[in-house]
Amino acid sequence: EEEDEEFYNSKELPDYACKYCGIHEPNCVVMCNCCKKWFCNGRGNTSGSHIINHLVRAKHKEVTLHRDGPLGETILECYSCGVRNVFVLGFIPAKADSVVVLLCRQPCAAQNSLKDMNWDQEQWKPLIADRCFLTWLVKIPSEQEQLRARQISAQQINKLEELWKDNVDATFQDLEKPGVDEEPQQVLLRYEDGYQYQNIFGPLVKLEADYDKRLKESQTQENIEVRWDVGLNKKTIAYFTLAKTDGDMKLMHGDELRLRYVGEMHKPWAGVGHVIKVPDNYGEDIGIELKNNNGVPTDCNSNFVVDFIWKSTSFDRMQLALRKFAVDDTSVSAYIYHRLLGHDVEDVLFRCHLPKHFSAPNLPDLNRSQVYAVKHALQRPLSLIQGPPGTGKTVTSATIVYQLVKQNGGPVLVCAPSNTAVDQLTEKIHKTNLKVVRLCAKSREAIDSPVSFLALHNQIRKMEGNTEQQKLQQLKDETGELSSVDEKRYRMLKKLAEKELLEAADVICCTCVGAGDPRLTRLKFHSILIDESMQATEPECMVPVVLGVKQLILVGDHCQLGPVVMCKKAARAGLSQSLFERLVVLGIRPFRLEVQYRMHPELSRFPSNFFYEGSLQNGVCADERKLNKIDFPWPITERPMFFHVTQGQEEIAGSGTSYLNRTEASNVEKIATRFLKTGVKPEQIGVITPYEGQRAYLVQYMQYQGSLHSKLYQEIEIASVDAFQGREKDIIIMSCVRSNEHQGIGFLNDPRRLNVALTRAKYGIIIVGNPKVLSKQPLWNHLLSFYKEQKVLVEGPLTNLKESLIQFAKPKKLLN
Amino acid sequence: EAEPVSESFAIPSAPKRVDCPEDDEFLSALDKMVSENIQERMREPVKAGNIDISVPVVLKSNVKKSYEQLQDTEENDNNKIGFVLMVRKGNKQQYKAFEADKDSELAQNLRDQELAQKEE
Ligand SMILES: [Zn+2]
Ligand SMILES: [Zn+2]
Ligand SMILES: [Zn+2]
Structure with missing residues (x-):
């Protein structure tokens, strides 16, 4: 199926595309006989057409017209002597006939014998006029086509011709190729043409792809213990936990992993599967559904190795x-x-x-x-x-x-x-x-969603009048595999059905x-x-x-x-x-x-003023965002928000790079417990924390140290800001973590991230952090000042919150 | 269906010539190339071929002859005139039909010739 994709996408410029500008209208291009390169008859932003530019600069002189052009495949040559030098070629029309021949200016067109015949010698005209080929030989691309093509300059043409002297296969891209160690070209605001756009973004996508590849391929983990299971679809599922990899690596549903057995209880085995479960509140284990059930060593549980499989599809x-x-x-x-x-x-x-x-x-x-x-x-x-x-x-x-x-x-x-x-x-x-049809990646078909029934692969199963396909599907579901003939038929029918659904x-x-x-x-x-x-x-x-x-x-x-x-x-x-x-x-x-319907008006005030020039209006009133019957010690009753001053020490988490703060975690647990006790449901609460280390710690801490049943804490979503983008929760508790006096505050100083964090809550928000450190950052200084003005910057136990008199640091520019 | 009112007016109409030394060099190199190549042909004792280049009768009767006739036919695009390019493959003649714009030099020339003949 991946070959399929390559096949469909092999859209490249045809070889007869103009080597300068890419125009590939057969009517408009000519081949240079000498170097076999094609050029168009448009001049772009220069004063001669591209083919003429090439012939002059390369000192090449002979050309052939395109098979699908106005005259069909034709080598331009003198009818009489056969010379092919286009710089001396011209044409003569027959007297009073609509017939034309190509003749060289010297000597054929000057020949005396012509005078006696039907040809009007006086009418000899060169094939190149106004620095282009005559349009009845080769059309000139339309102005729109020329605008849509690569805007190559005379300087670039010159450079390219120089390059060809060393390397006949050089392309326009080679003109601007940076050296290996060079920084890539910066993106621009405006681009000359699609080619320049591609030339700038292409290398950046490549860089990202290479990085991703290195990252994924370096993640192999050994000594993995595996627990086996079988899914409803009869496929084998392997569960295991990985050592924390934190940093950048984030496992997602649908990612591919390879599991290998390297022990001695079974012959060597390797199998590939899609991730169907990632670490979450319910457990740190990962589940993969194997693509193939054959020969899986389900009687072994240790001595496995896990590799990450990098896929280039999205980058391609x-x-x-x-x-x-x-x-x-x-x-x-x-x-x-x-x-x-x-x-x-x-x-x-x-x-x-x-x-x-x-x-x-x-x-x-x-x-x-x-x-x-x-x-x-x-x-x-x-x-x-x-x-x-x-x-x-x-x-x-x-x-x-x-x-x-x-x-x-x-x-x-x-x-x-x-x-x-x-x-x-x-x-x-x-x-x-x-x-509506929801098209899912094949690797994600097994993953459930609220709109699964709209997914193409599910709609096909329910299509009417599709009995053969359904029978084969049933057979496949039951036995796991089809005979090769049936499989072929199944695929063909499936393709047809997909096409029909998509078109409708x-x-x-x-x-x-x-x-x-x-x-x-x-x-x-x-x-x-x-x-x-x-x-x-x-x-x-x-x-x-x-x-x-x-x-x-x-x-x-x-x-x-x-x-x-x-x-x-x-x-x-x-x-x-x-x-x-x-x-x-x-x-x-x-x-x-302009009208927001999510946040309590008090919660939207700061984001509106700070991020949207005060333009955000409230479509909900305070009454509609009141937590009824919830007894919570808000410092100011009509403002369901506060900043809880917490001066705990941060530590580097087990993995070495990500931070955690135990005091903050304990405060977050106390706040969450208080909400739960007064009747808030766990799914109404979201906990935002910027670091993976803190996330994992909070999950553990709440479940083991929380005074209520651990199941309750499991259902509280604890995740990064990024995971909450586009979503909302009734109550948000934010743990800032970074409180180290000597360092910056990590990625909390991106205003956009702060905006997202502050705008997830509908009913109430509580921020837990250390103002002394946070206030050094101008953005946070604003936020803290706002909370202070509103008299909701507080400290002390939940049962006795008091306005904090802490002094802020002077904001200064921090290096992240 | 929604139709763009003036999309095409909104877009710039054509690439403009950019003045630069490289382009100027090209202009003079082209002039030089043409004159040098013609002079070379004059110096070299190239013999003109003794090839018969008369328009064969078959072709004459097949090709729509007069400008007026050509203009009348409906099958043609209104702004085009049909022509035939005569080429040679070895000793064989080949004919390639093509169209030229009515306001092209080629078509104008054909018309002028006919007018001149009529006057005669
Ligand atoms: Zn060439
Ligand atoms: Zn071109
Ligand atoms: Zn000749």
């Missing part, structure tokens, strides 16, 4: 998207192309019938700014919708999608960087009664990287909406975009977390800036949703 898809954007002019409309590159393009509006009512069936009515956002998006080929926390971004997106389908028909492609975000949006869109869909939902799935490559999408787009890197966003977009809606919030880029070099060069953000910097004004 990004590279492919970048290439497609450069070379394929059907990948995006001309307008979107120039807009994304930051060219000077005026705003345009679609002439479309706006609906009378902007709401969609079974979704909540929209407020004013949401209606405007929908209207804004429907009328424009490119729009940015900014949804601050709790402003109904998902409902607005779902409504836009509904109206797009009503207006243009389907399919509309809906993407987001994470599976969770895709699922949320899929659920909402499904409510409007549109035909109004909306197809998948992750950004999922949009590179071979099952979608044959489809074209006029309209594409990308939610949480600020969390995707640009190349990731391009994966769906190049599927033919003419109308692109990016939903996001550049004031919340950006994409995660692990390779520092790539991040420094700008890979961690999202497309959404760049477009904002380019001056495209995002349309902002």
Whole structure:
């Protein structure tokens, strides 16, 4: 199946593409006979066409026309003497006949004998006029085609010709290849053309891929104890725990691991499986479902080795998207192309019938700014919708999608960087009664979600009139395997069914990287909406975009977390800036949703003032966000928030890199217990902590030291800020951890991360940390001052909280 | 269906020539190349071939002859005129049909010739 993907995606420039600019219209290109390279007859930003530029600079003189050009495959030569030097060739029309011959200027066209015949010698004209070939020999690419091609300059042409003298196979890319140790090129705000765009982003994606590969492949762990189980689908499941790897490595559902037996109780064995369980509140063990049940040494439990398998799929898809954007002019409309590159393009509006009512069936009515956002998006080929926390971004997106389908028909492609975000949006869109298909990666088909029933692989099982396929499926489910003939038939039927379902869909939902799935490559999408787009890197966003977009809606919030880029070099060069953000910097004004429905008005005050210029209005009042019958010692009754001053020491966690703070953990446990005792349910509470070390410690501490039943604590979600993005909890407790006087405060000083952390809670928020250290950071200094002003900076036991008189440090610039 | 009103007007219309020394060098190199190559041909005693390049009768009757006739036919694109390029493969003649824009020099020339003939 992976070969499949390569096959579908082998979209490269044909060999007859202009070696300078990439134009590959057969009508418009000529081959140089001498070096066999093709060039177009367009001049781009130089004063001669590319083929003429080449012939002159390389001192080559002979050419052949393209097989599919106006004259078919033709070597240009003198009809009479056969000379092929295009610089002396011309043509003569027959007198009063629409017949033409090519003749050289000397001597054939000057020959006396011609005079007696039908040919009008006076009419001899050269084949090269105005520094291009005559258009009846080779067409000139249209202005639009030339604009869409690589904007190669005369200097670059010169350099390239120089390169060819040493290496005939050199390409444009070689012109700007950095040396091995050099820093990669920085991302730009504006790009000349898709080729430059690819040249800058391609190496960054490569850097990230290499980093990821090294990281994954260095994670092999030995002496693993395995516990075996069998899943409902009869597949073997292996459970085991890994030593904490913290740092960057994060195991995800659907990742692949290889398990190997190296003991002596059984012959050597290795098997690959998908991760179906990751460490969480319920246990630190990892579960993988093996792809193959054959020969699994289920009677052995120790002496196993675990390897991480690196997969290049997502990176390959990004590279492919970048290439497609450069070379394929059907990948995006001309307008979107120039807009994304930051060219000077005026705003345009679609002439479309706006609906009378902007709401969609079974979704909540929209407020004013949401209606405007929908209207804004429907009328424009490119729009940015900014949804601050709790402003109904998902409902607005779902409504836009509904109206797009009503207006243009389907399919509309809906993407987001994470599976969770895709699922949320899929659920909402499904409510409007549109035909929705959720496309999942094959490695994730076994993972359950609230929209599993909309997943393509599940819809196929329920398709009507598909009895043969269903029978084979049943057989496969029961026996685990099919005969090769049946398997072939099964796959063929499945492919057909997939195609049918996808073609009939109004909306197809998948992750950004999922949009590179071979099952979608044959489809074209006029309209594409990308939610949480600020969390995707640009190349990731391009994966769906190049599927033919003419109308692109990016939903996001550049004031919340950006994409995660692990390779520092790539991040420094700008890979961690999202497309959404760049477009904002380019001056495209995002349309902002203004009414938040999540937070208690007191909780939204600081984020609104600090991150959204005070523009965030409250769609809920204090009464609607009151924890009724919950007796909790808020220092100020009408402000369900406080900062709990905790001056504990931080330590380096077991793994060596990640921090933990025992005092903070104990305070978090006391607060959580207090809430639980007064009747708050554990799933209403979320604990945010920036470090993996602290997360693992908190899980343990609460379960073993908490005064209530450990099951209760298990259901409290404890995770990083990033895991909470896009979600909400009734109550948030935040453990800041970093209190070391001598160091910075780690990644807590990213304003976007702080914004996300502060805007998850609906009813109440409690921050546990050390103000002395935190206040050194300007951002935190603001936050602490705000809490102090509000008289909610407190210390002491929960039963006796007192306003803290602690002095803040002067904020200074800290190096992270 | 939503149609872009003025998308194409919003986009810049064509790449503009960028003035630079490399381009100027190209301009003079081209001029030099053309004149040198022609002069070379004049110096060299190249014999013109004794090839018959008369338009064969078959072709004459097949090719729509007059400019007016060509203009009248509906099958043609309104702005195009059909022509035939005569090429030689060894001793064999080959004919390649092509179209030229009506306002091209080639078409204009054909029309002028006919006008001139009529006047005669
Ligand atoms: Zn050449
Ligand atoms: Zn070109
Ligand atoms: Zn000749």
